Amino acid sequence: MKTIHTDIVIVGTGCSGLFAALHAPKEKKILMLTKTTLEESDSFLAQGGICVLKDPDDYESFFRDTIKAGHYENRRQSVEIMIKSSPEIIAELEDYGVRFAKDELGNPIYTKEGCHSQPRILFHEDITGKEITSCLLEQAKKCSNVSWMENTTMVDIIEEDNICYGILAQRDKETIAIESDFTIFATGGIGGLFSNSTNYPHLTGDALAISLRHRIALEHPDYIQIHPTTLYSTKKGRRFLISESVRGEGAKLYGKNGKRFADEVLPRDLLTKEIYKQMKKDEMPYVWLDMTMLGKEQILSHFPHIYQHCLDEGYDCTKEWIPVVPAQHYFMGGIHVNAASKTTMDQLYAVGETACNGVHGANRLASNSLLESLVFSKRAMHDLLALKPKKAKDFLALADETAKKLETSTYKEIVWDAIRKRKEGKKMNSITMSMNVDTLILQALREDVTSEDITTNAIMKGYQSGSVQLICKENGVIAGLPVFERVFHLVDPKTEVTFFFHDGDRVQKGDLVAEIYGDIRALLTGERTALNYLQRMSGIATYTAQTVKLLEGTNIRLLDTRKTTPNMRVFEKYAVKVGGGYNHRYNLSDGILLKDNHIAAAGGITNAIQMAKEYASFVRKIEVEVENMEMVKEAVEAGADIIMLDNMNVEQMKEAVDYIAGRALTECSGNVTRENIAQYIQSGVDYISSGALTHSAKILDLSLKNLKAV
Numbered sequence: 001m002k003t004i005h006t007d008i009v010i011v012g013t014g015c016s017g018l019f020a021a022l023h024a025p026k027e028k029k030i031l032m033l034t035k036t037t038l039e040e041s042d043s044f045l046a047q048g049g050i051c052v053l054k055d056p057d058d059y060e061s062f063f064r065d066t067i068k069a070g071h072y073e074n075r076r077q078s079v080e081i082m083i084k085s086s087p088e089i090i091a092e093l094e095d096y097g098v099r100f101a102k103d104e105l106g107n108p109i110y111t112k113e114g115c116h117s118q119p120r121i122l123f124h125e126d127i128t129g130k131e132i133t134s135c136l137l138e139q140a141k142k143c144s145n146v147s148w149m150e151n152t153t154m155v156d157i158i159e160e161d162n163i164c165y166g167i168l169a170q171r172d173k174e175t176i177a178i179e180s181d182f183t184i185f186a187t188g189g190i191g192g193l194f195s196n197s198t199n200y201p202h203l204t205g206d207a208l209a210i211s212l213r214h215r216i217a218l219e220h221p222d223y224i225q226i227h228p229t230t231l232y233s234t235k236k237g238r239r240f241l242i243s244e245s246v247r248g249e250g251a252k253l254y255g256k257n258g259k260r261f262a263d264e265v266l267p268r269d270l271l272t273k274e275i276y277k278q279m280k281k282d283e284m285p286y287v288w289l290d291m292t293m294l295g296k297e298q299i300l301s302h303f304p305h306i307y308q309h310c311l312d313e314g315y316d317c318t319k320e321w322i323p324v325v326p327a328q329h330y331f332m333g334g335i336h337v338n339a340a341s342k343t344t345m346d347q348l349y350a351v352g353e354t355a356c357n358g359v360h361g362a363n364r365l366a367s368n369s370l371l372e373s374l375v376f377s378k379r380a381m382h383d384l385l386a387l388k389p390k391k392a393k394d395f396l397a398l399a400d401e402t403a404k405k406l407e408t409s410t411y412k413e414i415v416w417d418a419i420r421k422r423k424e425g426k427k428m429n430s431i432t433m434s435m436n437v438d439t440l441i442l443q444a445l446r447e448d449v450t451s452e453d454i455t456t457n458a459i460m461k462g463y464q465s466g467s468v469q470l471i472c473k474e475n476g477v478i479a480g481l482p483v484f485e486r487v488f489h490l491v492d493p494k495t496e497v498t499f500f501f502h503d504g505d506r507v508q509k510g511d512l513v514a515e516i517y518g519d520i521r522a523l524l525t526g527e528r529t530a531l532n533y534l535q536r537m538s539g540i541a542t543y544t545a546q547t548v549k550l551l552e553g554t555n556i557r558l559l560d561t562r563k564t565t566p567n568m569r570v571f572e573k574y575a576v577k578v579g580g581g582y583n584h585r586y587n588l589s590d591g592i593l594l595k596d597n598h599i600a601a602a603g604g605i606t607n608a609i610q611m612a613k614e615y616a617s618f619v620r621k622i623e624v625e626v627e628n629m630e631m632v633k634e635a636v637e638a639g640a641d642i643i644m645l646d647n648m649n650v651e652q653m654k655e656a657v658d659y660i661a662g663r664a665l666t667e668c669s670g671n672v673t674r675e676n677i678a679q680y681i682q683s684g685v686d687y688i689s690s691g692a693l694t695h696s697a698k699i700l701d702l703s704l705k706n707l708k709a710v
Contacts, residue, residue: 001399003177006031006147008384009167011154011207012186014041015129016352016373018136020184022096023381026145031178033149033169035187035202038137042188042199042353043370046129047243047306048113049121050093050370052086059083061117066368069115069267070332070361073220075496077339077465077517077710078358078376082368085375090122093374097135099124111302113248113366114265121367126243126303132370152176155408157183157210157348158398162510164348165392168402177399181389184380185335185343185350190224190419191238193412194328198230198241207354209411211335212418217344217500217512219356220333221418225364227329228271229253231313231322232286239327240309242289244268244366249298251291254321256282269363272326279325286323330369332360336500336515338467339710341380344512347389351377358498427503428482428574440567441487444529456524466520466709468527470534472511473701477545479503479578480537481514483571487530492522503578504541513702520709527704535699536568537575543697544579547674547690554681556688559584559667563691572694584689592616593644595625605631609638623667632656636663645685646670653683 006029010017013034021030034041053062062083067074094100100122101109110119124131140146152171157164158179166179187207191199211218229247230239247253247264255261255278262274278287291299296318299307310317334356341349341357352373359372392398428437472478478501488495495518501507516523548558560576561584562569573583585591594608602608605624612622623642624635629652635643636659643660645653647670657666665686672680672690680688 001175001177001396001403003179003396003399004031006178006180008182008184009033009178009180010184010186011167012041012188012352012354013038013137013148014043014186014188014352014373015133015136015370016043016377017184017186018133018140019374020186020351020377020381021140021143021146022136023378024145025385026143028145028385030143030146031149031180032140032146033152033154033178035151035153036200037150038148039134040200040202041133042129042191042203043133043373044130045198045200045241046132046370047126047241048245048248049111049123049128049367050090050132051116051121051365051367052090052371053083054108054110054120058118058120062120065115065117066359066365067361069363069365071363072361074361075358075498075517076494077496081339081379082359082372082375085378086371089371089374089378093132093135096139098132101125111245111248112265113244114271115267115365116248116265116367121245121248123245123302125301126245126305129370154187154206154210156402156406157214157345158392158395158402159214159345159348160392160398162344163346163390163392165395165398168399168406175403177396177403179392179395179399181347182384182387183348184341184377184384185348185354186352186377187354189331189353190415191328193415193419196230196239196325197328198227198239199328200238204412205331205354205415206408206411207335207350208418209414211343212414214345215508215511216348217336218334218418219336219358219498219500220362221415222421223332223356223360223362224328224419225268225330225332226272226326228268228275228326229289229324230327230329231310231315232325233313239325240313241329242306242322242324243303246289246291246294246303246306248366249294249302251289251294253324254288254290256284256288258288261287267363268329268366275324275326286325288321289324290321291317292319292321330364332356332362332364336498336512337376338515339379340383341376342383347384347387349380349384351380432570433482433486436570437483437486438490440570441483441490441529441533443567444532445487445490445526448529449525453521453525456521460521460524464520464709465518466523466707467515467517468523468704468707469512470514470516471703471705472507472513473509473703475508476506476538476542476700477579478505478507478513478534478538478700479541479575480534480571483537484514484530484534487533488516488518488522488526491526492519494518495522495526516704517710520707523704523707531702531704533571535702536565537571537578538700538702540572540575540694540697541579542700543674544576544581544693547677547693548580550674550677551681551688556681556685557582558693559687559689560693561669561689561691562587564694576693579693581693582687591620592622593625594623596627599624605634605640606638609635609640613639625669626656628652629656629659632659636660640664642667644669644689645683650679650683653680653685657684 191197192204
């Protein structure tokens, strides 16, 4: 196998990869590789422009526009970094020779696109991406420390113990092991997975598949943006984008009847829904876009390439409406990275569209993509240059082992699986959270903080933003993430939590479960309470899941009991459900359960059942606890709905179940644990209840680690 050594390997030659390379010192050897040719990246296709903070007074508006478009799911720290970094990024681009539109006096011309409250977008005709990326490529080609490999595909990474030592690549059927101190993924989006996309078809999310195989955290892989206006065509292949700037400048959308049906500058996801709705109403495969109102002069000066492409397709957009249709356009999710673009694997970074740093939230604001890519690729290079790389003990052996396990044919399906899941996970009811859970969490916090967190206050004199990671230290089932998050929100509502798993997911030792961002004082103060809840609930979910597994292949349902920790029932019973179990009575109002002392007080089973039927509403079931066959027979004759076979052996239970013969539901109870439950499976009961689920489960070991200021 051929081996190449370099200081930094950058996979991808779009604007993010190029900008990272240009910020490396000349003594660092950079190897850049691309799946096709240097010019075939989506960065070249960006039409509209690049946002910039044109003056300090626009900061709040810029910030608000970005998070509103992102449905407030943005990582606010990342948005702040991007906006505040934009003036220096634009200055660098101009130093590299990028030509933005200027007026007669040489002042920048700003345009406006959908969801922007005011013009703040710099542009170069309608090919801003090509202008920026071609200038960066020209500059990078002048760097003696940068070398290139075209038509080369990354097929895997070479790693051990969560440290990346390079990549495995293929070119002309030759496998190449590239050893590097640091690796940067700049592999672009996932448009190649879709039949209708504005992206190049070779962008198939390979880096995402590789990350999933190596348990590198992804973030929101289902957050995919559909661009509302691409030129309708019956031809196969990539769809041509009609820039949002066209609508920002005043172009209108019409249905078949020639009437407007939506606000043209709605956020992209909302406008896409309106277009699809109109297409369905019209029974048409497109809607109409009217650019004529912009005037021929503006179209030819600002949108010359759009004009020419439309002309090539048979439409003169200066004189007639053009047909447009939504198509897949941009990927807001991706490989999770922190504010320095570092992934959850050491010595591995991700930038550009393949990365998710949280800037875009659930929907990208127009013309933020080029800016975000440049800002965070520069931060990636600066961050890794400050680190001392770790070397592999035997790189060639690792490379050979990786090559033997290589299976790239499944990569597309791996990515699609991650997209399709769109897992919401199990969540606690929001009303229950606000009405009951908040009070309990506040009580728990007050156990830790009566007057102040004296340790934190001693070392933290004021606000300092930071982040900390939630790491799993043993295998299990996670439960209680909404409660964990709520703890930090109650300490400081501005705290942001990014989860990489959902309640009910299985986690493994070493997994990064979440990253928490906010005031370090809040992170330190809420740490213990948040972990107490999460460890306890995850322990119960894990124990329950292990017990439920023993019942596989039967129709028996596993129930919990009221043997819960005081003030923890709402949490512990929720954890049982997350683990795959079912809740018995939540409290004494839920149903009637006549136990031995109730029966004694009523003067017998028959009397107790009769009294219960007379007192309770008909919707409540009546359950009776019995210990022998005589009690079973009396309970059946008296009309019990459920009969609990308490502390009976398996043979007695079988006899009871046969006698009951479906006239009542049956429940096995009494000292049932994970260790002995198998013996009760042959009893034939409908339910098995176990207090051990909530009173005997040990905690799942989780820890908050790697706290740092950001």
